[in-house]
Amino acid sequence: MSTGVVIVAAGSGKRMGGQRNKLWLPLAGEPILAHTVRLFATHPDIDEVVLVVSEADHAEVMTLISAEKLMVVITMGGAERQDSVRNGLASLSANCDYVLVHDAARPFVTRKQISDMIKQVQQDQATIMAVPVKDTIKVVGVNGLVESTPARESLWAVQTPQAFRMSLLREAHQAAGEAGKLGTDDAMLVEWLGHPVSIMQGSYENIKITTPDDLWFGEEILRKRKGE
Numbered sequence: 744m745s746t747g748v749v750i751v752a753a754g755s756g757k758r759m760g761g762q763r764n765k766l767w768l769p770l771a772g773e774p775i776l777a778h779t780v781r782l783f784a785t786h787p788d789i790d791e792v793v794l795v796v797s798e799a800d801h802a803e804v805m806t807l808i809s810a811e812k813l814m815v816v817i818t819m820g821g822a823e824r825q826d827s828v829r830n831g832l833a834s835l836s837a838n839c840d841y842v843l844v845h846d847a848a849r850p851f852v853t854r855k856q857i858s859d860m861i862k863q864v865q866q867d868q869a870t871i872m873a874v875p876v877k878d879t880i881k882v883v884g885v886n887g888l889v890e891s892t893p894a895r896e897s898l899w900a901v902q903t904p905q906a907f908r909m910s911l912l913r914e915a916h917q918a919a920g921e922a923g924k925l926g927t928d929d930a931m932l933v934e935w936l937g938h939p940v941s942i943m944q945g946s947y948e949n950i951k952i953t954t955p956d957d958l959w960f961g962e963e964i965l966r967k968r969k970g971e
């Protein structure tokens with residue numbers, strides 16, 4: 744069984760509020776991007792890595808990858824995350840039976856979680872990492888008034904990696920592209936095809952670095968892991 748990963752890094756990090764892609768911000772002295780790419784590129788259960796980047800970051804990414812001597816295929820992203828994933832899938836070889844899709848902005852997934860997910864996807868064909876929500880969630884109307892309160896027991900906050908049988912994810916992206924369907928994650932497209940998607944319990948540490956407060960939390964996660 745051959746497993747590839749598409750790491751999407753072609754965003755711009757608007758919510759971080761900086762001058763350039765947030766993935767260049769340092770975490771324990773190294774760019775966030777370096778942490779994530781190294782984790783997958785050195786993982787024994789991952790056979791191929793495709794890194795999706797923006798035009799603006801391309802040269803610097805090449806420098807980073809060659810300095811680290813990592814075996815990574817680099818490809819260009821698109822306007823939306825979904826476009827970036829689709830471009831990444833197109834760059835994986837025909838040998839891949841399974842694919843993981845991962846946000847470069849989530850550097851804290853562990854090696855064991857990646858291995859567990861690869862085992863799980865071979866059973867379920869589509870599986871995503873998620874954690875039960877801790878807060879009470881409200882559905883709010885455009886008028887600013889609460890419309891409903893979904894039962895918390897059924898709510899999960901979804902993360903990446905998300906893993907799929909390669910042919911299933913390719914089919915979902917192709918169909919979504921043709922229908923103009925846009926999803927905020929890849930599982931949405933597979934669900935829309937009518938295929939079951941299983942949940943793999945992740946961890947509250949697997950945050951997506953999105954806003955400045957995520958950076959200090961991220962430093963704390965690494966400090967704690969170093970001491971373990």
Ligand SMILES: Nc1ccn([C@@H]2O[C@H](COP(=O)(O)OP(=O)(O)OP(=O)(O)O)[C@@H](O)[C@H]2O)c(=O)n1
Pocket residue numbers: 751752753754755756757758759765795820821822823824825827828846847848849951952953
């Ligand atoms: N067109 C896009 C948009 C996002 N991403 C990637 O998708 C992941 C999750 O996106 P998010 O955290 O929202 O990153 P940004 O889009 O960069 O952030 P923002 O929405 O604040 O601009 C990130 O690793 C980001 O680089 C991508 O590859 N291509």
Ligand SMILES: C[C@](O)(CO)[C@H](O)COP(=O)(O)O
Pocket residue numbers: 824846901902903927928929951
């Ligand atoms: C895929 C994702 O990480 C699941 O939580 C998330 O939806 C991607 O982030 P974005 O902010 O929607 O681009």
